[in-house]
Amino acid sequence: MSILTRWEPFRELRHEARQMRHLQRAMNQFFGRWGIDLPEWPALAVSYPPVNLWEDDDFVYAEAELPGLKLPDLEITVTANNQLTLKGKREPAAPEKVEWHRQERGFGSFQRTIQLPVSVDAGKVEARLDNGVLTIKMAKSPAAKPRKIPVKAE
Amino acid sequence: MPETNALVNKAAGEVTAPEATRGGIYYTPRVDIYESADEVVLQCDIPGVKPQDVDLRFEKGELSLHGKVQPRPVPAEYVEEEYGVGDFHRSFAIAPDIDAGKISAEYRDGVLTVHLPKQERVKPKRIAVQPG
Numbered sequence A: 001m002s003i004l005t006r007w008e009p010f011r012e013l014r015h016e017a018r019q020m021r022h023l024q025r026a027m028n029q030f031f032g033r034w035g036i037d038l039p040e041w042p043a044l045a046v047s048y049p050p051v052n053l054w055e056d057d058d059f060v061y062a063e064a065e066l067p068g069l070k071l072p073d074l075e076i077t078v079t080a081n082n083q084l085t086l087k088g089k090r091e092p093a094a095p096e097k098v099e100w101h102r103q104e105r106g107f108g109s110f111q112r113t114i115q116l117p118v119s120v121d122a123g124k125v126e127a128r129l130d131n132g133v134l135t136i137k138m139a140k141s142p143a144a145k146p147r148k149i150p151v152k153a154e
Numbered sequence B: 001m002p003e004t005n006a007l008v009n010k011a012a013g014e015v016t017a018p019e020a021t022r023g024g025i026y027y028t029p030r031v032d033i034y035e036s037a038d039e040v041v042l043q044c045d046i047p048g049v050k051p052q053d054v055d056l057r058f059e060k061g062e063l064s065l066h067g068k069v070q071p072r073p074v075p076a077e078y079v080e081e082e083y084g085v086g087d088f089h090r091s092f093a094i095a096p097d098i099d100a101g102k103i104s105a106e107y108r109d110g111v112l113t114v115h116l117p118k119q120e121r122v123k124p125k126r127i128a129v130q131p132g
Helices: A017-032 B002-014
Strands: A003-005 A051-055 A059-065 A074-078 A083-090 A099-103 A108-115 A120-130 A133-140 B031-035 B039-045 B049-059 B062-069 B087-094 B104-108 B111-117
Touching: A051 A108, A074 A120, A074 A133, A083 A133, B039 B087, B049 B104, B049 B111, B062 B111
Parallel strands: none
Antiparallel strands: A003 B087, A051 A059, A059 A133, A074 A083, A083 A108, A099 B031, A120 A133, B031 B039, B039 B111, B049 B062, B062 B087, B104 B111
């Protein structure tokens, strides 16, 4: 044993509900793994990756944390029925024949489909991946955009 | 690994004071730690941290990592909010078997890899057996 880790699972309990959910998910994934014998690679949770979704007048944005991936490793599709699908694979980085002290990061294939809140133009989708954070910007269909109604004064 | 757990718990009980003075919200990043004959490797997911915002320090046997996440444009309201965004922080007690002067690190695509080379004296050695 050459290294010790200070594991502080309760640090986040101090924070608000948003952080609680973050912790809950981390715990689920963390403990969900110990059923399998190491060094078998743990399968990623079904709902991987977690996604934040928001919109403004013209666009719908989706953001996901995908550390270790590059854009070509990802398959991003937007279907006609306004579903966004993220598909990819995270390769194990460690060489074989090592002694594991701690294994919290997941590896393997994932696929996730998200229903978008409004109709988007599948031809106008931009994706970027910076430092492990994926951001997808999708243009709303003209019909889905809010319209300003001119009000005439009598 | 009951032996490991005992050591980890001890380490966790010893150092809590430095954290209290920092304040703010931090996420505990996930790590993988593995050991080969020559080194211990630590890999850590800190997505959203720019390379210049990774602060890795070694002091008094403790390796401490702080990853500052630059604020991203945050909407007033999310349609779905499945994770929180904030800085990452985690510390590790490093055994004296590690050659602290030779610790190196690289950062790519949101993953920090720290190489902790072992001191020469603790590396496994093959002993040549002479024919008698």
